[in-house]
Amino acid sequence: MLTVQNVTKRFGKFTALQDISLEFSHGVYGLLAPNGAGKTTLMKMLVTLLFPTSGQILYDGAEISSMGSKYREKLGYLPQDFGYYRNNSPRQYLHYLAALKGIDRKEAEKRTEELLDMVALSDVKDKKMKKFSGGMIQRVGIAQAMLNQPEILILDEPTAGLDPKERVRFRNLLAELSKDRIVILSTHIVSDIECIANQVIFIKDHEVYCNTDRDSVCTVLQNKVFLCTVPEEASDDFENSHFILSRREEAGQTHFRFICENQADVPPDAEISTPNMEDVFLYVYREE
Amino acid sequence: MNIFYRQLRRILGAPFFLFLLAAFLLWNGFLISQKMPMQREINLINDIAGQTGIHINADFHQKFQKIADASEADLRTLYQAKTKQAPADDQKMLYALTETGLPLTGSEQDRVRDISATLNLGNAVQNHAEIYNGFDINKRGTYFLKEVGADASLTSFLKPNYAKLQQRVEQIRQDGEMDTLFFPGTTYAMHSFLYNTLLKSILMESAILGVLVMLYSVSFEFMHGTQALTYTTRRGRMLTLDQFGASLFTGLLVPLFLLGVTLPVYFSKFHYSNLWDSIVSCGMNAERNGMEIAPYVTWEPMTIRQYLWTSIAILFGLQVIFCLFAFVTAVLCRNSYIGFLGYALISMALLALPSMISPRSLPAYLTACNPITAWSICRAWLTQVGSAAVYPQYIPAILCCWGLLSVVLITFSLRHFRRRDL
Incomplete structure (x- = not known):
């Protein structure tokens, strides 16, 4: 279980998140908030790119930053804006990230082929990524997040740039993956969350406004x-x-x-x- | 290993790296070509050393005299053949052959050059001991201290070193170190060329590439916006260490490659084969240094071969320091362009600092104890030349102190990076 305990994050005098407490177990968690509400900050803290100013984040009772690689090897992360090496092909890119994720070469090759097939990029796997559209890059990003079959999958705006058919495919994939892992996704596309999230979290004024299951969300109206x-x-x-x-x-x-x-x-x-x-x-x- | 290898491959395949490496090699080739007009004379002196040996003693003089006699005879023959006049004084004959517009074939021109070089060498051998006559480092030191208005701390630091150097001068005189053969310094300045031009250039090229490679590699993820992906993998922020390792390895590979190509080319053009065991401090190796002609007084007796290997070792030591500081810059500064600019500015400040501060006191004098100033006095690393490094610990102090400082800064910057928000 991933637990966020009274976490506050400040950047100088600006408070991005105030006293956030959340618990994540298996299932899909949809994070909904307008721009600037602190979604990305929360996600970055969950993947150890940012450190809480106060409070702590625990995984199975252990502080994630002190777990180091033991925690990160369980992570799959798709940032909102992620870079890529323009002269790399998706295959080279995924092989490199697989090496960083500690996946051995043979396994990496197998996983890369499977994932490129899954995101429908098999026929361009050796083309340079500088020629790719935004949607294709996003699909490469989705593939890299799943390389290590993560226990915790954190996706920041994962469907941005995907066409409706790809979005549906992706939603179905996430629903399937969420059976035995934690999937946390933030998006502006409410229908994505509506379709697959088990739990919905609203962040407002840098605090958790509501954290409830999907079916209960609408009772407010x-x-x-x-x-x-x-x-x-x-x-x-x-x-x-x-x-x-x-x-x-x-x-x-x-x-x-x-x-x-x-x-x-x-x-x-x-x-x-x-x-x-x-x-x-x-x-x-x-x-x- | 897999990650290290990938980082290494990325660096070695970077267009800027390959371009600069090629450009530097071409530049070194150009520098060597500037010395090519002297090639025939240099190689002749090396050949003569093969016949006479390098120790200037009675045996040497006897053997050399035969060579000089043969040259003079050749000069007379050529002079008579070209001018139809009776032989005259050597200098007059040479002047007539070279400066009066006599038509000479290519082989005749070569003969004249050989004769001239042999006779000049004879003069240099005759005068080689004079350079140490009246060479008083104590006196020069006292003049320096007075000129800068040195305080007690600097005076008490430098005076024992002047005395130590004067002892070395006596030792050089007595042990016959000054009596070995080398290319006459005042004519050919081969020591200056090899160290102050070629090695200095190679060290600068290595440093530029080493620093660029370190900045490029360590800030690579930030420059490509991939840090959010790479630093959240299992390897995480430890990736920086792989990048550091690959960059440092490349940083050492660069001088190895540049030296490995440049020096063989240089020594294939300018033969040293019979002079490797000559002594650096010999009287023949005295060169013009500003207004005066001075020998290279090394702190320890060193042959040409030992001096070259030691200088190469120092070059690698300084290169490591340049790379370590580049790593600190790269970790603290995410943008490699800004990092390089900052590094260049600090380097320029370190280079300018000793000349901007009047070295009146010991701390002011010791500002010259930095790797950038060391680079600028490449030819004097193991000798007393100039006034910046008149203590035998100059190079060891730079390597130890700056090496230690860089390790401390690396530890600090890595600790900072480990807990930094990305």
Whole structure:
């Protein structure tokens, strides 16, 4: 079990995370927060790139920074922005990282072939990466994170740049992997978390706002999300007086999806709708 | 080993490395080519040494006289043949053959050069002992101390060393160290060329490449934005040590390669084969040093061969220090360009410092005890030349103190890096 205990991280006078406490066991953990909320800082601390200003991070009861390589050999990490060696092919790149991960040469070759096949890069495995698109680079990144079959997989914006088909493939893969390991992922794409996360963590104002299972997340908006159709000329007034989730124009009418916390304020013709995680995200971070 | 090998391969395949290595080799070739006009004379002197031996004694004089006589006879023959005049004074005949526009074939020109070199060598041999006559280091030292206004600490430090050097001068005179044959220093300056030009150049080239390689390798992940991946692997931040090992190995490989190519080329062009056992402090090796002509007074008796090997060893020692400091710079500074700039500025400051501070006191005088100044006085590492290093511990002190300092700084920087936010 990976435990974050009262962790605070400051950069000079700026507090990036304040008194965070979390526990991770098997399953997929979705980390949701807008930019600058401290997601990446938390992830970097989990992979020992950053050190907490106070508090500690434990793995099976031991402090991760003192575990050193014993901890890092269990890690798979995909950073949000990661560099690569432009003149390397994906195969060379993965072989190098496999060597750093302590995987022996034969095993590395086998794993590299499997992973490149998994991320559909087998046919370009010997091409230089400088010619790759963003999505292809991202897939190489996903492959490297899985090289050592990690017990803890930490993914920062893993689906950025992937096309919808690749995203679905990747989600399915993560769901399969999460059976016997910890998977922590942060993303702006709420649907990714909605599909695969067992547990959802919201970080707001540099603190944990909510840490709950996927099914419970939406209860916060139960009976508060509505659908309504308004004539086009009245749409601006309606928008200004309600918390709008989405808006669609059609045949002189405007269809709104909105949140109304006070039942008395619900328009009489509005229909109740089932809230989803994106609604919750917009609701939680409405001021940001 | 696998990671070390990968780092090494990365360095050795870097375009800047290969380009600079090739450029430096070409430059060294150019330097050697500048000395080529003297090649015939130098090789002739080496041949003569093969016939006469290197010890200037009665036997030497007897053998050399025969060679000189043959040269003079050849000079007379050539002079008569070209001018149809009766033989005259050697200098007049040489002047007539070389400076009056007489048409000479290529082989005749070579004969004239050989004759001239032999006769000049004869003069140098005749005068070789004079350089040590009245050579008083105590007097020179006292003049230096007075000129800089040395305080008590500097005076009490340098005076015993002047006395020690004067003893060496007496020893050189008495033991016959001054009486060995070498290329006349005032004419050919071969010691200066080999050490102050060639070896100095090789050390600078090695240092530049060693420092660049260290900065390139250690900051490689930061420059490519891959640090978040590589430092979270099992090897983690220990990767820096692999990069350090590979860079240091390359840093030592560079002077080995540059020396391994440059010196064989040099010695194949300029033959030393009969002079390896000559003594560096011999009177023949005295060279112009500023306004005066001075011998190379080594602290210990050293042959040309011993001096060369010791200088090469010192070069490697200094190269290690340059590389170690580059590692500290690379660990503390993530950007290799800024790191190199910083390193260059500090080096320039170290080079300028001793000349900017008047060496009145001992601490001011000891500012010259640094590897950059040592580089700048390449020809005087094991001798007393100039005023910066008039103590026998100069090179050992630099290697020990700066080596120790670099180890301390490396320990500190690694500890800092281990706990640094990346």
